[in-house]
Amino acid sequence: MTNCHILGKNQPTMKTLIIYMSTHGCTKHVVEELAQALHGDATIHNLKAKKQPDLQSYERVIIGGSIHAGQIQRKIREYCEQNQEQLEDKQLGLFICCMHEGEQAFQQLENAFPEKLHQYAKTEAILGGEFNFEKMHFLEKLVVRKIAKVDQTVRKINHEAIQNFANKMDKTFSPFLMLI
Numbered sequence: 001m002t003n004c005h006i007l008g009k010n011q012p013t014m015k016t017l018i019i020y021m022s023t024h025g026c027t028k029h030v031v032e033e034l035a036q037a038l039h040g041d042a043t044i045h046n047l048k049a050k051k052q053p054d055l056q057s058y059e060r061v062i063i064g065g066s067i068h069a070g071q072i073q074r075k076i077r078e079y080c081e082q083n084q085e086q087l088e089d090k091q092l093g094l095f096i097c098c099m100h101e102g103e104q105a106f107q108q109l110e111n112a113f114p115e116k117l118h119q120y121a122k123t124e125a126i127l128g129g130e131f132n133f134e135k136m137h138f139l140e141k142l143v144v145r146k147i148a149k150v151d152q153t154v155r156k157i158n159h160e161a162i163q164n165f166a167n168k169m170d171k172t173f174s175p176f177l178m179l180i
């Protein structure tokens with residue numbers, strides 16, 4: 001787990017947990033940027049780790065992963081299903097990293113998380129992604145060349161969307177920030 005302490009002047013301390021999975025590292029970068037953009041104390045947890053985080057210690061939880069062949073990582077989906085009750089009590093944010101935009105990206109976001117969590121989420125976001133040819137294995141390169149018609153690394157991380165997502169999470173959390 002990684003801790004980022006970024007406390008603004010006169011802001012109440014907020015404990016945020018960001019849970020993620022990343023296949024080629026893009027979502028990891030996105031999550032680090034998001035943690036920096038949020039007010040308060042953010043802990044980053046990769047679901048690949050054996051030990052599960054203790055949700056009780058956090059008021060705010062953000063969950064995200066990347067889309068491959070239309071699906072978010074299975075472990076993210078399972079984690080959401082298994083911890084649904086506890087997550088419903090949190091200030092919840094959901095996001096995906098992906099290369100589609102518009103309606104297709106929106107559909108992928110819809111499918112990525114259980115229906116109930118969409119209802120409880122304060123904010124959801126599509127944060128862009130990258131086709132990283134240095135990280136892909138042979139078959140993945142083949143698929144990306146054929147389907148996306150791309151044969152070199154393309155970076156489309158949406159930094160503005162990351163900042164907007166952080167702002168919305170901060171607004172929903174803090175009554176002080178609601179006044180801004």
Ligand SMILES: Cc1cc2nc3c(=O)[nH]c(=O)nc-3n(C[C@H](O)[C@H](O)[C@H](O)COP(=O)(O)O)c2cc1C
Binds near residue numbers: 097136
């Ligand atoms: C084999 C492969 C399949 C992919 N399938 C999709 C897809 O179905 N929809 C989409 O929007 N993006 C797709 N992408 C793009 C990924 O979502 C993008 O590369 C993302 O940034 C990966 O994040 P990660 O490095 O954290 O895993 C695919 C990428 C690869 C390599």
